[in-house]
Amino acid sequence: MVRAALFDVDGTLVDTNYLHVTAWWEAFRQAGHTVPMTAVHQAIGLGSTDLIEHLLGAGRDRRQDEQISGTHAALYATHFERLSAVEGAADLLRALAARGWKVVLATSASGPELKALRRVLDADDVITGTASADDVDEGKPAPAPVLHAMELAGATSGETVYVGDSVWDMKAATGASVTAVGLLSGGIARQDLVEAGAVEVYRNPADLLALLDSSAFSRVGNGG
Template sequence: MTNALVLDVDGTLVDTNYHHAVAWFRAFREFDLTVPVWRLHRAIGMGGDKLVAAVAGQHVEDTRGDDIRQAWEDAFDPMLHEVRPLEGAHRLVTAAVEAGFAVVLASSGKRRHVDHYVELLEVDGIESTSSEDVDESKPAPDLIEVALSRVAPDARAVVVGDSVWDCQAARRAGRPVVAVRTGGFGEAELREHGASSVYEELDLVRADLPDLPLA
């Protein structure tokens, strides 16, 4: 049976979580709304379709949601050139491929952002998802299910993510999840939301590839 490695991208493979938090802060300010950056950081990892309501309330989503998402995109795009891969990201992906894993990137980012990250990671030929591929983003399980359908739908799989939203999505998809702390979430909360192991860096995940939980 095929083994699959489902990798989150933002905060897991590329160092973007704090860029996203600042971009969302600026987007809300465009509409005279001030959401503390710490609260925005706590929401990074869920999709933009859910984030506005989560941090500012359903009334803001109903009246300004699409406008705020566009403002976020406008604020984030100039930062794209600052984004760098996290240490060990390329090594993890290539090691997994060499070990026989079907590797897929499960991102809810914009397609052009995801394509840029793939270029940064130098991992051509790896399947990936984007926000265009699902109607509902994390913590819904849809992205993980779509990602697996593209490489090995019947595979034994494990999800690697950096946020509580990745952990929740994996649990809802019925897949085990391990987490890295590169997105700024704490070990205790990642475990509380379903991570069986929590790593400080990606090279430690790579070292544990033969022993990752698969289901």
């Protein structure tokens, strides 16, 4: 039996969400849009095009999308050398790998951004694969990223747990019929994660690691 532990990265394993918020806020401002930071925060976890549409609407001037996305990417990239992992992130991945779980990242990040995140996480030795934004036609909350990550692990939905910090993560996991576990490390409220499908919610990876033996990981794949 294969057991797959799938993880979002931004806000879940690496402490980046609020950097993304300020970068997106400034990118929108430079394009002439005033978007509240609270609204941007709630949208973090969506892919770039989906995030822009979520915040500006389908009737926006789509000719601005590339400029907005590019500005965000450039601003966020200035933080690459100062990023830090969330407490317990690498330890959790290594603990799961030691117990026989295949660890796969399922993230909206790609290219240099994903490379920077993996460098900070420093756990490539236990990561089986990565499903990035470049690998699927639809990003979260569509289940495609989770389904692709499951394929990389060779696991079924009943053998899989997905860990993320956003509403979009929880919706993508439940859409793929996968057990969804939420973390508060990205700043999203516990109730919001539960309403989106999280069966359990923990403060951060360290908290989940401390309670691993009583978590969803102890039941998935074991008939629980």
